[in-house]
Amino acid sequence: MASEFKKPVSTSTVSDINVTPMVDVMLVLLIIFMVITPMLSKGVSVDLVKTMNPIAMQNADKEDAILVAVTRNGDVFLGSSKIPPADLPGKVKDLLVGRLDKTVFVKCDSRSRYEKVVDVVDNLRAAGVDNIGLLTDLDAKAKAKADAVAASAAAVSGN
Helix, strand or coil, rough: CHHHHHCCCCCCCCCCCCCHHHHHHHHHHHHHHHHHHHHCCCCCCEEEECCCCCCCCCCHCCCCEEEECCCCCCEECCCCEECCCHHHHHHHHHHHHCCCCEEEEEEEECCCCHHHHHHHHHHHHHHHEEEEEECCCECCCHHHHHHHHHHHHHHHHHH
């Protein structure tokens, strides 16, 4: 009778690592970063003016770049904070103290009034800004059309 109550003996222990929970956590982290990353863009989002020959300004993407945005309805933002255009010279002067590169980048909505953009540029000049970089986007459709016209003109003149 004593033999009936014997404890069952396991044959072997499983030493494999279960990676499923780790993969689940990594996928959740990936989704969180994918959602948050676009929100970390610097400044205010505007629909930039499209040009056929934009100049790439890598310094505008730096973390310490001074960025002024003019929105469609004429609001002016210094970084991500709204500011009246009249207060722009004082705030920008404070930001430029001790900097060698006194460049300020201006991005304007393509539908903003020219008067507002000129007002911002005038206030930046009053702050002692040496260089103003106007940020634009590439107009891919117009560039492709112009390249096609130039290529066809070159083909006709070559014959």
